Amino acid sequence: MKKYSVFAIAREAMRGHKGWEEQWSSPEPKKEYDVIIVGAGGHGLATAYYLATVHGITNVAVLEKGWLGGGNTGRNTTIIRSNYLYDESAGIYDHALKLWDGLSQELNYNVMYSARGVMMLAHNVHDIQVLKRHVHANRLNGIDNEWLSPEQAKEFCPPLNTSKDARYPVVGAALQRRGGTARHDAVAWGYARGASARGVHIIQNCEVTGVKRAANGAVMGVDTTRGFIGAKKVGVVAAGHSSVIMNMAGVRMPLESYPLQALVSEPVKPVVPCVVMSNTVHAYISQSDKGELVIGAGTDQYVSYSQTGGLHILQHTLDAICEMFPIFTRMKMLRSWGGIVDVTPDRSPILAKTPVPGLYVNCGWGTGGFKATPGSGHVFAHTIAKDDPHPINAPFTIERFRTGRLIDEAAAAAVAH
Amino acid sequence: MLLIRCPYCEEERPELEFRNAGEAHIARSANIAGETDDDFEKFFFIRSNPKGIIYERWRHMHGCARFFNAVRDTVTDKFVMTYKAGEPKPSKLPGVAK
Numbered sequence: 346m347k348k349y350s351v352f353a354i355a356r357e358a359m360r361g362h363k364g365w366e367e368q369w370s371s372p373e374p375k376k377e378y379d380v381i382i383v384g385a386g387g388h389g390l391a392t393a394y395y396l397a398t399v400h401g402i403t404n405v406a407v408l409e410k411g412w413l414g415g416g417n418t419g420r421n422t423t424i425i426r427s428n429y430l431y432d433e434s435a436g437i438y439d440h441a442l443k444l445w446d447g448l449s450q451e452l453n454y455n456v457m458y459s460a461r462g463v464m465m466l467a468h469n470v471h472d473i474q475v476l477k478r479h480v481h482a483n484r485l486n487g488i489d490n491e492w493l494s495p496e497q498a499k500e501f502c503p504p505l506n507t508s509k510d511a512r513y514p515v516v517g518a519a520l521q522r523r524g525g526t527a528r529h530d531a532v533a534w535g536y537a538r539g540a541s542a543r544g545v546h547i548i549q550n551c552e553v554t555g556v557k558r559a560a561n562g563a564v565m566g567v568d569t570t571r572g573f574i575g576a577k578k579v580g581v582v583a584a585g586h587s588s589v590i591m592n593m594a595g596v597r598m599p600l601e602s603y604p605l606q607a608l609v610s611e612p613v614k615p616v617v618p619c620v621v622m623s624n625t626v627h628a629y630i631s632q633s634d635k636g637e638l639v640i641g642a643g644t645d646q647y648v649s650y651s652q653t654g655g656l657h658i659l660q661h662t663l664d665a666i667c668e669m670f671p672i673f674t675r676m677k678m679l680r681s682w683g684g685i686v687d688v689t690p691d692r693s694p695i696l697a698k699t700p701v702p703g704l705y706v707n708c709g710w711g712t713g714g715f716k717a718t719p720g721s722g723h724v725f726a727h728t729i730a731k732d733d734p735h736p737i738n739a740p741f742t743i744e745r746f747r748t749g750r751l752i753d754e755a756a757a758a759a760v761a762h
Numbered sequence: 763m764l765l766i767r768c769p770y771c772e773e774e775r776p777e778l779e780f781r782n783a784g785e786a787h788i789a790r791s792a793n794i795a796g797e798t799d800d801d802f803e804k805f806f807f808i809r810s811n812p813k814g815i816i817y818e819r820w821r822h823m824h825g826c827a828r829f830f831n832a833v834r835d836t837v838t839d840k841f842v843m844t845y846k847a848g849e850p851k852p853s854k855l856p857g858v859a860k
Contacts, residue, residue: 586813588809588811589811589813597804597808597809597810598808598809598811599803599807599808599809600809600811601784601809601811602811602836646781646782647764647782647818647834647839648785648811648812648816648818648836649836649839650813650836650837651836651837651838651839653839655763655764655777656763657763657777657778687811690806690807746803746806746807746808747799747800747802747803748799749799
């Protein structure tokens, strides 16, 4: 792997950019690997990367039915924050946030992590109570979060409508300054490049169609559209399709998959300096470095794999955006799309061993997995390599739905689901 | 937006009038307090989440307000049929292979 640097740019500029190499190779699948990761999104590629870098396991294949980073990694609104309520969530999301800081240097790939601040708006007394509870809980966990007055909120995000007669008056806000955004595609590409350079095979257009188990129940490998590939350890990181893959291994999951939509506007000059979220009216917005307003909606109400979703969901979100930011009422929207998110009953992820020996699962990130990408991959790699969870992901078992030890962020994750 | 046929009103109405109420044909135990943890987990948390034909409940919230069941393809979101609550799970689906 040739290192990217200002000198590399200068060198290539001198010779017509003919020396750039492919960022990752596309090898033919081998018959057998030590570990197979199902799903080449951010979480899967990060898992492979940390298997190679932290645990020295490089005989790894990442299988992807479509193209790398083409699922929810390429469809999310790129928001990064760690202001979750419960200790377990704070642990895993802040682990990720700490890794975001420095990730570009670690990967030698600009993931454009920008700690521009995530501001969550309060519109009524209940919001104030909930958000202040979050501020306090976060600070007890060593996570930055601070309370802003409406005037301070306006100062932090000037286009915000904080007038007294606004349809959704702003009566305060919680601000996590370390929160922000990153370039979602670059995260997948950077991890892919780093993993590939260490010998990991990234195999695209290779759909898993079955999970093979030995007589003793342990995993033997997976059937794919490119034939059987053996491995004694298989990690399922398939987002909305995780339950489909787990069903192939005979494991029924506490998951339901819903469409989640987002949209972007025409590009304009910098106007939104931070991320603004409003959970009460369900809208969130930021501005990409290209200038597009990036707007996220809520999920549809029914199980679906259609990667679309109802128009009224987008309309509802845009109604709220226009009330909070009247200056955007004349903006044109360029694109909208949907991804399929796998949601657990307690709205916390599952990163765990499964009842099947050698089978591991990293799923259930629901509407907010992107922010966790580095931390998720880091602790999931540990879980696979050691056949034992990292202390950070130890609470995120499948068994919690039997024991009742839930991590109930359903009401506390600070977003509507 | 989906168009959903309410089997009571016998009309196709826009999705906005309805609330999805999750997977259908999950029987609640008559002795819920006596359930084992395993059985309660299956009843309460585990879902089929099929890619393909799903049997699900809907409620015609802003209409007759009644619950009913529907058969839908989760890949296309097309409804195969709807039927009244309490009717058995249909064994044959119109227009669906096997």
